[in-house]
Amino acid sequence: MAVSHVSKAADWKQSVVYQIYPRSFCDSNGDGIGDLPGITSKLDYLQALGVDVVWLSPVYRSPNDDNGYDISDYRAIMDEFGSMADFDTMLEGMHARGIRLMMDLVVNHTSDEHPWFQQARQSRDNPYHDYYIWRDMPTDGSLPNNWEAAFSGSVWEPNPATGEYYLHMFSKKQPDLNWENPKVRQEVYALMRFWLDKGVDGFRMDVINMISKPAGLPDAPVIRGGHLQPSFGMVTNGPRLLEFLREMKAQALDGYDTITVGEAPLATIQQGVDITNAQTGALNMLFQFEHMDLDAIPGDGRGKWALRPLALTDLKASMSRWQNALWQTGWNSLYLSNHDQPRPVSRWGDDGVHRVASAKMLATFLHGLQGTPYVYQGEELGMTNARFACIEDYRDIETLNMYREAVQDRHEAPAEVLARIYVKSRDNARTPMQWDATTHGGFTTGTPWMQTNPNHAEVNAAQARDDADSVWHYYRRLIALRKQLPVLVEGRYALLQPEDPNVYAYTRALGGEVLLVVCNFTPHEQAFVLPAHVAFETQELLIANYAVNAADSVRACTLRPFEARMHVLR
Ligand code: NOJ
Numbered sequence: 001m002a003v004s005h006v007s008k009a010a011d012w013k014q015s016v017v018y019q020i021y022p023r024s025f026c027d028s029n030g031d032g033i034g035d036l037p038g039i040t041s042k043l044d045y046l047q048a049l050g051v052d053v054v055w056l057s058p059v060y061r062s063p064n065d066d067n068g069y070d071i072s073d074y075r076a077i078m079d080e081f082g083s084m085a086d087f088d089t090m091l092e093g094m095h096a097r098g099i100r101l102m103m104d105l106v107v108n109h110t111s112d113e114h115p116w117f118q119q120a121r122q123s124r125d126n127p128y129h130d131y132y133i134w135r136d137m138p139t140d141g142s143l144p145n146n147w148e149a150a151f152s153g154s155v156w157e158p159n160p161a162t163g164e165y166y167l168h169m170f171s172k173k174q175p176d177l178n179w180e181n182p183k184v185r186q187e188v189y190a191l192m193r194f195w196l197d198k199g200v201d202g203f204r205m206d207v208i209n210m211i212s213k214p215a216g217l218p219d220a221p222v223i224r225g226g227h228l229q230p231s232f233g234m235v236t237n238g239p240r241l242l243e244f245l246r247e248m249k250a251q252a253l254d255g256y257d258t259i260t261v262g263e264a265p266l267a268t269i270q271q272g273v274d275i276t277n278a279q280t281g282a283l284n285m286l287f288q289f290e291h292m293d294l295d296a297i298p299g300d301g302r303g304k305w306a307l308r309p310l311a312l313t314d315l316k317a318s319m320s321r322w323q324n325a326l327w328q329t330g331w332n333s334l335y336l337s338n339h340d341q342p343r344p345v346s347r348w349g350d351d352g353v354h355r356v357a358s359a360k361m362l363a364t365f366l367h368g369l370q371g372t373p374y375v376y377q378g379e380e381l382g383m384t385n386a387r388f389a390c391i392e393d394y395r396d397i398e399t400l401n402m403y404r405e406a407v408q409d410r411h412e413a414p415a416e417v418l419a420r421i422y423v424k425s426r427d428n429a430r431t432p433m434q435w436d437a438t439t440h441g442g443f444t445t446g447t448p449w450m451q452t453n454p455n456h457a458e459v460n461a462a463q464a465r466d467d468a469d470s471v472w473h474y475y476r477r478l479i480a481l482r483k484q485l486p487v488l489v490e491g492r493y494a495l496l497q498p499e500d501p502n503v504y505a506y507t508r509a510l511g512g513e514v515l516l517v518v519c520n521f522t523p524h525e526q527a528f529v530l531p532a533h534v535a536f537e538t539q540e541l542l543i544a545n546y547a548v549n550a551a552d553s554v555r556a557c558t559l560r561p562f563e564a565r566m567h568v569l570r
Helices: 036-040 043-049 084-096 115-120 182-198 241-253 269-276 312-325 355-367 397-409 414-424 461-466 471-484 486-490
Strands: 017-020 053-056 073-077 100-105 134-136 156-159 164-167 202-205 259-263 285-287 372-376 492-496 503-510 513-520 526-529 539-544 556-559 564-569
Touching (some): 043 084, 043 471, 073 084, 073 182, 312 503, 355 513, 355 564, 461 471
Parallel strands (some): 017 053, 017 372, 053 100, 202 259
Antiparallel strands (some): 526 556
């Protein structure tokens, strides 16, 4: 294969990002919790995989109500994770290997233990009071509006000292910052510059499209009578969102060579274009959620827990809309996995007999698209969902609150609630990284903060690196391909056969080259016929998850269970 250098696109467009969830990555001191020296000890592993950037979930000081997404000091390292010296060593180690570091910037809210909030809650005339969002507490006990928080219950929590409620879109220990206050924005930009001056290379911005709240915080539309209502729709496209992001770019990012991605629940395509447009936007890319919401019943008040099977035609329609709309107007991030989502192989593949084939197929599908691919720790091993026998084995606040509400308040059968948890809990992705077949998967010599998935005996990094046919080596080869083929970075996407419910096939075209990606999303054989309009003279198979006979036709073939092929046609 001809190797050429991709030179036109910006660096981050050619990059592959690896997400580390530090609590579950590698524990160096036997306390059962992953830490920064643990990450440093695995940098050679990341380099061997070939990733260019690490996104590190929060490592700042935190009381850990939401595993670090509740920050009490933005300029200190969480005690369990190590020291600032450990951080500097880790960053140096990354840079020495050509790996850039994106920090997690969590500034829609702080911890209630942050000194700003500790001050703010004392009195209405405290200088920090206006750093947060308050409403008077009526004597009749009524709530300021009908919004439900992400982790159950109302978004409003009483603060007796001031006779007010404060707003928290997530847990009551995560009060929302008031971005209308210019002092808050200056604090955020200053802490961003603090980390950029230390040498970090950018930010993943937590729920960044929620920072601008609508005037008056009006009630959300009622979709469940007699309940609180889903509230994200009210805050994910606030009137000053773009203004705030552009100000942030001008005051905190310009002048540094950064890579940025904004987490954006319910993002619309228009928001995607507005925010990621290179001329008029503010961030390099967004994490949009449309494809993550396809297996939840639309408009159901139970949100992500209202399960329905994924229809492949829906996935095609959604991905294709984003691929087409952001073509030359913005840039996509590509992900199937992170610390908030179940494992893709359990969700959209098969975590039983076809685990390896389906993990590779999903990787082929994702990495062939236009955008910057993200690999979440363990995805490169084909790690699967956990199925713990009892609720006591779970740790995630969202999961535990949902279980309590369902079982205690609504008297639902525990087994049924656990069944939903097996499919959708965030803890599915948070079990410790499986490094080897030893006790606790080599994650810790102590007792892990959450149990290791029992399948670590078969599914682990040591095994995967020894097996040339493993999911790990497949990811390594896919990542390397991106560096060699401009069409993977820049080629224009076109969907083939939108109505086919089993096979997802698409092309990417650049100059005289066409990349063809064909993925069987089912455990059954499927016939594939290439539409006649895709013309070519020669073809080369770039990567596939089964042995493909050289004489096998690109024009028509039978795909084996979860088979995936990527060809270049010329
Ligand atoms: C999104 C993060 O990814 C998630 O883990 C967290 O709970 C919420 N934002 C709140 O910060």
